Amino acid sequence: MTPSTEAETPEQEPSGADGPLDRDTFPHIREPRGAARLPLGDGTWHQLARQYVWVQLISSGIVLLIALAATLVLALVLGQWWAWIAGGIFVVITAWTMIITPRQARSYGYQLRRDDLVFRRGILWQRVVAVPYGRMQLIDITHGPLDRGFGIAQLKLVTAAVSTGVVIPGLTQEAAEVLRDTLVDVAETRRTGL
Structure with missing residues (x-):
């Protein structure tokens, strides 16, 4: 698909960075650094609201706390030693997800x-x-x-x-x-x- 040289947006689109589509959003879209990345092309890119990161972090944090509680109950109360391995893997993956969430949100x-x-x-x-x-x-x-x-x-x-x-x-x-x-x-x- 090649970009048109005419106006790129529909006539009904709210215009300008001050419009409701760009209020409380990230200032610019984050691109991968590699040369083989998919190009953004011309035109105005709108982004997600900054609050999205907080919602994702809170959701992941709640899941992380539940996983920690389940691991502790299984390992300490029920004596299931394998829970440390499964819980540890889950905690590491969830923590990594929380770390990359802000960068990931800016790529949308x-x-x-x-x-x-x-x-x-x-x-x-x-x-x-x-x-x-x-x-x-x-x-x-x-x-x-x-x-x-x-x-x-x-x-x-x-x-x-x-x-x-x-x-x-x-x-x-x-x-x-x-x-x-x-x-x-x-x-x-x-x-x-x-």
Whole structure:
């Protein structure tokens, strides 16, 4: 897919870095350093809300505490020595996940182009998906209790092809609603035989 020389965003997109899509977000998208990385291309990339990192850290911390408690109960109370190995591996993996969460969150981004929405994520395992506006069948906003407490939500785009479904996590509630309305408006004008 080659970028168009015309305007890259739909007419309904809120403009400027001061718009609701860019409020309380990271300042720029983080790219992998290698020469073989997937390029970002031209245009305005929008990012996740900063609160997303806190939600992920709190969720992982709760899982970590539960795993530690289960390990201690199994090992000390029930005398199951193997629990130290399993618990130790789980704690190391969860701690590593918590350490890389801020960097990982800055690798997420989405771009509203003339004919499609492009979503990218990942540092080591990169994924770039372009979803044509005319192929969107469902746009869903969801948020759990912790998400609501921090004022964020996730936006899910569903198409006929299961592999091109996109979930954009960690949007501010306002950005999720504006993006949903924008995508619905644009998708209605771009329906392609559905």
